[in-house]
Amino acid sequence: MKDAVELLPGAFYVPLTRLADARGSFVKTHAVSALARMGLRFELREEFYSVSHQDVIRGMHFQRPPHDHDKIVYCPQGRVLDVLLDLRRGAGFGRAMGVTLDAHDPAIIFIPRGVAHGFKALEDDTLMVYKTSSEHAPTHDAGIRWDSFGFDWKCAAPVMSERDRGHAALKDFDTPF
Secondary structure (H helix, E strand, C coil), X not given: CCCCXXXXXXXXXXXXXXXXXXXXEEECCCCHHHHHHCCCCCCXXXXXEEEECCCEEEEEEEECCCCCCCXXXXXXXXXXXXXXXXXXXXXXXXXXXXXXXXXXECXXXXXXXXXXEEEEECCCCEEEEEEECCCCCHHHEEEECXXXXXXXXXXXXXXXXXHHHCCECHHHCXXXX
């Protein structure tokens, strides 16, 4: 793992090393020791992935305490505009940040508890992998409506689930973080 860039307090974009030769390529996406050198502890409890078409927006997702979690995401196929939204009390509340994840330029994003996550697929058949430090708890699953916090997704007609369209607006959200 190369030098990390802090996107929001405690949230990091970490470029990865890609080794390539005539056979293809190889990328290490997780190393406890590399995270520890950054001062991060992450214990994997669940891993899943999604495949999305271009202009699909998924988010902005998080879990409420006591099932809140740290999350690591990466894009091994395609490209996404990955978006973070700080839901933690304090001066950073409501601050959003977006960064492109591209399978050809591998990186992970470490997302701490209290930061909502979402993305827009920039290509068809985009694959996103998520690693979380707690298992999914449907009763604590939550989200913020994608268009309620002033972020420009650059997408006139997003493809979204009804669930994601129905999340509360940021202005109506009482943060537990």
